[in-house]
Amino acid sequence: MGHSIRTYSKDDELVAARREEIARNVARVFVKKGYDRTSVREIVDACGMSTGTLYHYVGSKEDILYLVINHGLSIYTDFFEETAVDLDTISPTDALVCAIREFYQRLDKFQDFTVFIYQETKNLQSSARQSVLDAERRLVRIFERLLTRGCEVGEFKIDNVTLVAHDIVVVAEMWAVRRWFLRKCCTLEEYTRHHIDSFLKCISPTHFTEGYTS
Amino acid sequence: MGHSIRTYSKDDELVAARREEIARNVARVFVKKGYDRTSVREIVDACGMSTGTLYHYVGSKEDILYLVINHGLSIYTDFFEETAVDLDTISPTDALVCAIREFYQRLDKFQDFTVFIYQETKNLQSSARQSVLDAERRLVRIFERLLTRGCEVGEFKIDNVTLVAHDIVVVAEMWAVRRWFLRKCCTLEEYTRHHIDSFLKCISPTHFTEGYTS
């Protein structure tokens, strides 16, 4: 799916394993030094491979960027596709709060990745970039579903569900991206609680607002 | 202030003029191709200067990144330092709404810059990066002041003023950074209105909330 990477090997399993290995090893280096500033020399050193072997499983340096970004995305995408099931058994509000908490904590763990993706996605060619953006869209959709369920049972009242879901995701990512600012401002717990409160206020149906129209 | 750049010239005015010229011309190229992928040759072509002249007024390629980013920041910082004055004469709520509207529209115009800054600040060395981050902080502070005034006169009720101000700025920047998502989701007007409503809900003192504690 998405983007196809050249290999000289015909053993699909081996290719997948080696690429996983590459992504895992290179991630650290890319996050630290940035993509453009990491040389292929440094990449192969980090992988403990020879140049030739690397290019056996990968068509170009950019393919490696793609692997690393996808590896990073999977870390939290995968997670959500697992836990999202349980959320159906509790009230929409509880589910939303729980999901946000989990998500924010998860992003806190993988801060470096989040920042990295924000900085390097631009360097991908169109097809590779599309599949990264798709992963982001799936992330938003997870929250969309939670919000929609809440609307259906009357617990939430939301004009633009997509926009709210998007905000939830973005605010989480900002905890990583803007850490240079936020760390001096509050703890993750405060940050999370503040935004959970904010989101709930905004989507609560009991809150009467005349709607500010400029 | 901030970061000092090497020059061989002793004519301060000329240096400033040339640097302004460089920043203005190179901005477009950097925004389009990214810093690392822009060669010094492309830089001098964009400036209509010779390499020698460029290095007469600038110590390194990275200095140019610093110039461009600062040039970009000034575009909206300066603006705000002008218009912020008038805002004192109207009610805090009106002032806030007005400021947000102006800010969001301004960022809409300079989307490319915003995205660029999000992507390239990491490439700056410590001292240069600090002065960029300072500019961002000043931006937040503008909204902090508006919010604080509102709190003082009882129009707003806010636990963490800095955090809200920061959110206002970040949400604006996301309109540029996440345009690939948001353009398909709503117009700038809808985006702005949605968030103004949200922010007002969250800081309104009349809204009673028990505070969701997980």
Next chain:
Amino acid sequence: MGHSIRTYSKDDELVAARREEIARNVARVFVKKGYDRTSVREIVDACGMSTGTLYHYVGSKEDILYLVINHGLSIYTDFFEETAVDLDTISPTDALVCAIREFYQRLDKFQDFTVFIYQETKNLQSSARQSVLDAERRLVRIFERLLTRGCEVGEFKIDNVTLVAHDIVVVAEMWAVRRWFLRKCCTLEEYTRHHIDSFLKCISPTHFTEGYTS
């Protein structure tokens, strides 16, 4: 005979078969892309072999060039050694004309090979090159014999038989090598007839010439 190629196999027949297979398959690729620009990977792909197997029957990439060139030479050498027999039963002039016609038509069919040999023989190491040149020499000798017979029976009168025989071969090869020019100039039939006429004029004993001495 000629040049010896390393193998790890002891089954001579298998070795010969495999080498024949290699030459046949790789010929097309070499003719199209040139020797230096064809990678070993492309060679094994063309052969449907693994790298390991290839190097089992061949010592180096250059050995393959040798195989291919010899394969190419055999295409027309073999042919001549078959048909040359019949030529003894007809008059020297008829035999010559017939041989030239056959030869020119044959080369027309294997143009690519001829061009290839002109371009790549230089890449062979000394011993391999010698055996290629030997094949060319045998080709010339075929015509030498025809011419000599004609001289003996008084049908031809030639100062330097070798030189004329060599010209006959070279002119044929030029039809392939200089096709970019000759195709726009005449058909194969015209080309052949023109040169048969020329050769006959030059070797005819009835033609009186004082010999141009500068």
Next chain:
Amino acid sequence: MGHSIRTYSKDDELVAARREEIARNVARVFVKKGYDRTSVREIVDACGMSTGTLYHYVGSKEDILYLVINHGLSIYTDFFEETAVDLDTISPTDALVCAIREFYQRLDKFQDFTVFIYQETKNLQSSARQSVLDAERRLVRIFERLLTRGCEVGEFKIDNVTLVAHDIVVVAEMWAVRRWFLRKCCTLEEYTRHHIDSFLKCISPTHFTEGYTS
């Protein structure tokens, strides 16, 4: 004219001088080792330049091949465009004989080049190759003109002037290309005389031939 080569310099004269220098120095190496087997490292060593400087005046390794081939072609093309004038003042036969003699001697001097061009033209991309072939065509045309003049005054009688002119050029080039054979067969003087005689016989109007039709 013909093929355009990238340069970073704007000083046309300097570019021409440097390229001339490159062609002159690299020619020897290319002729000796072949194009593909000569590394850029060896090229810059032969030129006494740094890599950077080389690529200042040339876009790629292949451009250098183009320069060298053109340099080689000019050696005899230029020559002819000078001497061809005088030939108009003598009889067509004398002019032809004289031109052939000069040409064959000239090619003898630049054997290496001739061989090189036969082997490497294939490596040029289309546009560059075209302009090399054009130079060859101009060479043929020189002899075409001489032959045509002879026909007009009745000294020659030729069916296909172009083909004869082409033969004259090709036979000359073969003296270089097939030296491995011809050196053992005759001297340049013998080779030249033999072919002058042959050509004159073939184009002489007094020689009666019924035309051999198979």
Next chain:
DNA sequence: CATGAATGAGGTTTCATTCAT
């Protein structure tokens, strides 16, 4: 002050060949 030719280290990628399986 302004120019742009010169530098050579370092960039990414390909290559022919080996050898453990």
Next chain:
DNA sequence: TATGAATGAAACCTCATTCAT
């Protein structure tokens, strides 16, 4: 015998920067 993963030297080319003019 047959395989193809692994190697790392060497390929071509670009780069930011300097300095003589």
